[in-house]
Amino acid sequence: xxxxxxxxxxxxxxxxxxxxxxxxxxxxxxxxxxxxxxxxxxxxxxxxxxxxxxxxxxxxxxxxxxxxxxxxxxxxxxxxxxxxxxxxxxxxxxxxxxxxxxxxxxxxxxxxxxxxxxxxxxxxxxxxxxxxxxxxxxxxxxxxxxxxxxxxxxxxxxxxxxxxxxxxxxxxxxxxxxxxxxxxxxxxxxxxxxxxxxxxxxxxxxxxxxxxxxxxxxxxxxxxxxxxxxxxxxxxxx
Numbered sequence: 001x002x003x004x005x006x007x008x009x010x011x012x013x014x015x016x017x018x019x020x021x022x023x024x025x026x027x028x029x030x031x032x033x034x035x036x037x038x039x040x041x042x043x044x045x046x047x048x049x050x051x052x053x054x055x056x057x058x059x060x061x062x063x064x065x066x067x068x069x070x071x072x073x074x075x076x077x078x079x080x081x082x083x084x085x086x087x088x089x090x091x092x093x094x095x096x097x098x099x100x101x102x103x104x105x106x107x108x109x110x111x112x113x114x115x116x117x118x119x120x121x122x123x124x125x126x127x128x129x130x131x132x133x134x135x136x137x138x139x140x141x142x143x144x145x146x147x148x149x150x151x152x153x154x155x156x157x158x159x160x161x162x163x164x165x166x167x168x169x170x171x172x173x174x175x176x177x178x179x180x181x182x183x184x185x186x187x188x189x190x191x192x193x194x195x196x197x198x199x200x201x202x203x204x205x206x207x208x209x210x211x212x213x214x215x216x217x218x219x220x221x222x223x224x225x226x227x228x229x230x231x232x233x234x235x236x237x238x
Contacts, residue, residue: 128153
């Protein structure tokens, strides 16, 4: 395995506490899509992947792993394409502002990122949120200066699990995919790592994904959270 010199982090569930940050935002958007009908909004939330009994988003569900365009396609199936694009644009704006404003960092993330940054790792964000949402969130959390770039689903031709974000990061940093580690809380993060030929794929249990999620996706390692990453990389010889 090549020495890891760059790291691409998923955002929600990896850097940001997914449930604490996103339930209220998703619920607001679902209520809008339901025309104010509370029962219909709950059905839409369930359809998009929220388990009301467990009070948790389901791993790899549309809301946990998809884009705003995926959510709009699910909730507005009969809307004509031009209007649907307008709704996606509105959702992007709402989630960018509210996702940043309500963002709750996973415990230990800031210190771990600071350690990695000081260690010389090139770092980026790879999310299926919008690029504006990713940029505003890392600014709000006070960690933006440690990242080379933040890529949303709208920054590349094909979002996760396609390899496009990894290739864009490599173009920017001059690294090869084999020198890049991917860390995320869903199976599609691990799939992106495999599709791009990354040197290391790591699942974290701080978001919606479970140990079974990552074992099925063939992750190279499973950690509790990003807080464990500096010690893991140090022990792995990186």
